[in-house]
Amino acid sequence: MSLRITVLGRGAWGGTLLRLWERQGHELRSWSRRDGGDPAALLQDCDLVVVAVSMVGVTPLGLGLRGHWPQGLPLLSCSKGIDLDSLCTASQLWRRHLPALPLAVLSGPNLAEELERGLPAASVLSSDDPALARRLQEQLRTPHLRLYTNADPIGTEAAGALKNVIALAAGISDGLGLGANAKASLLCRGLAEIAVVLQALGGQPTTLYGLAGLGDLLATANSSLSRNYRFGSLLAEGCDEATALARIGATVEGPRTARATLALAVREGWQLPICGQVVRLLAGELEARQAVQELMQRDLRAEAAA
Numbered sequence: 001m002s003l004r005i006t007v008l009g010r011g012a013w014g015g016t017l018l019r020l021w022e023r024q025g026h027e028l029r030s031w032s033r034r035d036g037g038d039p040a041a042l043l044q045d046c047d048l049v050v051v052a053v054s055m056v057g058v059t060p061l062g063l064g065l066r067g068h069w070p071q072g073l074p075l076l077s078c079s080k081g082i083d084l085d086s087l088c089t090a091s092q093l094w095r096r097h098l099p100a101l102p103l104a105v106l107s108g109p110n111l112a113e114e115l116e117r118g119l120p121a122a123s124v125l126s127s128d129d130p131a132l133a134r135r136l137q138e139q140l141r142t143p144h145l146r147l148y149t150n151a152d153p154i155g156t157e158a159a160g161a162l163k164n165v166i167a168l169a170a171g172i173s174d175g176l177g178l179g180a181n182a183k184a185s186l187l188c189r190g191l192a193e194i195a196v197v198l199q200a201l202g203g204q205p206t207t208l209y210g211l212a213g214l215g216d217l218l219a220t221a222n223s224s225l226s227r228n229y230r231f232g233s234l235l236a237e238g239c240d241e242a243t244a245l246a247r248i249g250a251t252v253e254g255p256r257t258a259r260a261t262l263a264l265a266v267r268e269g270w271q272l273p274i275c276g277q278v279v280r281l282l283a284g285e286l287e288a289r290q291a292v293q294e295l296m297q298r299d300l301r302a303e304a305a306a
């Protein structure tokens with residue numbers, strides 16, 4: 001069945017999804033901040049709204065759409081990160097602005113450029129409403145994008161947000177030439193930090209090892225197509241945050257998510273050593289090699305602890 005889909009945010013990811021679904025015969029409309037105009041005008045006569053703005057865009061968009069949302073219209077959130085002002089995930093922000101919204105999340109190892117080239121990928125559609133997740137799974141799958149479902153949106157978002165911080169650290173590790181042992185150790189210990197956040201926010205352990213968790217971590221931490229990974233390599237070369245962001249020239253969610261996660265960790269008493277060192281490095285408090293050295297010299301502990 002052909003859907004009338006409105007995509008809000010036509011950057012790399014929104015643009016790729018738009019073209020994928022247009023090729024499937026769906027009817028697409030889109031809005032981007034650059035266009036100006038009122039996104040609320042695109043909510044009428046449509047079956048689904050897909051939001052693919054960066055995390056900083058979620059609150060302004062939510063404020064603009066409040067009061068205009070047609071009852072029962074579902075929203076599919078594709079933004080990955082933790083908002084630095086509110087310390088919320090995208091779906092938590094959407095719930096604040098539009099409490100009765102039928103809501104789902106799309107997350108997984110989905111480097112836009114690979115999908116754009118027609119390469120195969122899988123992703124997870126997550127919603128508290130299993131019927132909505134199953135319906136969107138059926139309607140939005142394409143020959144190149146295989147969709148799974150889960151009922152753990154907060155765990156799915158926590159995993160999708162935190163993998164960017166660990167991918168950034170992986171870019172640093174590779175940029176410093178630390179080798180395969182260091183990279184594998186970093187990814188395992190990074191996964192343990194993702195687990196701390198995911199479980200504390202109420203996510204399910206199985207999500208950690210699914211597409212949005214381990215799956216996206218492997219894709220993002222091993223590909224120079226990832227902006228977060230490239231950003232980490234630039235830090236390893238000695239660039240400061242502003243220079244590295246300017247060189248990439250697109251959304252890099254890791255730095256703000258690292259700061260937001262650390263703020264949550266301080267408030268809640270979580271141990272997140274890798275995330276903590278990423279934030280100190282971003283603040284210019286230490287150099288990349290020193291950050292690694294300090295991680296290596298932490299007090300010894302059991303593997304099950306973060």
Ligand SMILES: NC(=O)C1=CN([C@@H]2O[C@H](COP(=O)(O)OP(=O)(O)OC[C@H]3O[C@@H](n4cnc5c(N)ncnc54)[C@H](O)[C@@H]3O)[C@@H](O)[C@H]2O)C=CC1
Nearest residue numbers: 009010011012013014033053054057079080111112250251
């Ligand atoms: N590029 C990729 O491979 C993937 C990206 N994502 C996620 O999708 C989100 C968007 O990423 P990209 O499209 O890659 O970034 P991008 O840099 O290509 O585009 C960002 C989009 O957000 C919009 N935006 C930024 N600030 C805004 C504001 N204040 N108000 C309204 N709109 C605003 C921009 O206008 C643009 O449409 C991010 O959260 C990213 O983590 C998720 C899966 C894959």
Ligand SMILES: O=C(CO)COP(=O)(O)O
Nearest residue numbers: 108109110111226227228
């Ligand atoms: O989330 C992504 C792939 O799944 C995109 O990663 P980057 O934002 O690091 O490019």
